[in-house]
Amino acid sequence: KNNLFSPILLGDMVLANRIIMAPLTRNRAGEGNVPQDMNVEYYRQRAGAGLIISEGSQISASGIGYPGTPGIHSEAQVAGWKRVTDAVHDEGGRIFIQLWHTGRISHSSLQPDHILPVAPSALKAAGQAMTYEGLHDFETPHALTLDELPGIVAEYATAAQNAKAAGFDGVEIHAANGYLLDQFLRDGTNRREDGYGGDIVNRMRLLVEVVGKVIAVWGEGRVGVRVSPENSFNDIKDSQPQQTFNAVAKKLSDYPLAYLHVLEGDMLTGERQVDYAALRNCFAGFYMANNGYDLERGNEAIEQGHADMVAYGKLFIANPDLPERFAKNLPLNAPDQATFYGGDEKGYTDYPKYVGA
């Protein structure tokens, strides 16, 4: 029987364990949204993960949604990330980058030439955008025209190439948590009447095109996809999450993906109406479970065959040596919510590794 500590063969890559570092926005990139020294240190410290999935990294200047998030579209950003991947590889670790376009979850003040954020439809998100000057109400986004969609797909393909140049072991396509690709997938945000809206076959078209182009760059076993069927973060919902995401999982089974990464339940309300065992059975490849797992539940999920890997977010923020602590059932540092987003080394690289009792 496998458990969290069993190696797993991802394509042609062996992961030493199934304890995955989840993608975590920390808003601590340097000038030019370029990874800086403390980012290198932060990822080096956590190289004991079976796989690190980096924080969301915007695929283009217009894919940005928050201050201080790193990009993967400029030469300087590629060079900055190369220092991160070298550090993780020096420690024997493996790291994917999460390719991110925030769509309407952005603000013109963050955008090149102060253009409007883009989305499948001109529907404004409730709530407020985080900008350099503070919070602003979201704006009604520009509904992408049909002839603008190939450009979006090309941005993912170029970012995938850049990720290779930066030394990553693979990429995760961010199709979760109310960002651009999720805005197309879910019917609360996609009111298009062309081939990219209406039924789920149309609503998943953009994601499927992106998956095809990114796999064309990376090959099999190196591309993951992250979804969040019922997470309401960023003012998003679908009227039939089970049907919608079962269909997505079935379609993605046609592609040689490294894994399907699923944020289970609603991060904000704690709701969990979707049957994730049913969803998991719709996907032919490896299933990575996330959201609220601890050591025991993670081990159970793998031993019982619900998941092949488990991704941990907050626990990896506070415990750089999480796999070590899990293996020896050691006490865990508590994450400090106040220092999750923005700031400096405090609450970032200063969490201690376990020192023997």
Ligand SMILES: C=C(C(=O)O)c1ccccc1
């Ligand atoms: C990239 C994020 C996600 O996927 O939810 C994110 C962004 C900002 C704050 C928290 C999370």
